Amino acid sequence: MVAKEMLGKFLVRKIGNKERALMITEVEAYTGKDDMSSHAANGMTPRNKVMFGPPGRWYVYFIYGMYHCLNIVTERDGQAGAVLIRGVDGISGPGKICRDLKIDRRLYGKPANKRSGLWIEDRGGDKNKKQETKIKKTRRINVGGHGKAQKRLWRFVLA
DNA sequence: GCAGTGATCATA
């Protein structure tokens, strides 16, 4: 699973001429119709369609009337799947990350690269391997759905 | 524990 490989990498946000790089500490994986807790569980809609597209693009959605959440598409074109970035160094909670980094629907469907102003860098080197042992797996937070999907250990946290 | 808040989606 791609999700845990993202732990320890850096989320870099460019605002104006300033860059902020924050280590990713908490993620959750979501897939498609085999995952009842996923936005993509019931097929493609205008909101989730980027999840079905090629990987490496941002899936940003607005929720509860006041927060955005940031995901990156991870599965091959045609296969729904994304990883929700729930926590970075110094900020915990997907809503707060988007608020602090000024992430909103304008990034929806944009690629993760410098051009879009939001991307991921691997600055870890060998450190990542040591962190492997410190990754905790838990159930996902606040997901709907039922049974098996809720019990999946698809939340990964860096200790 | 739960209110606040509005887009999204199924239903019609």
Next chain:
DNA sequence: ATGATCACTGCC
């Protein structure tokens, strides 16, 4: 057009 739901947060 309407109503239920929601991958959240902050305050109680």
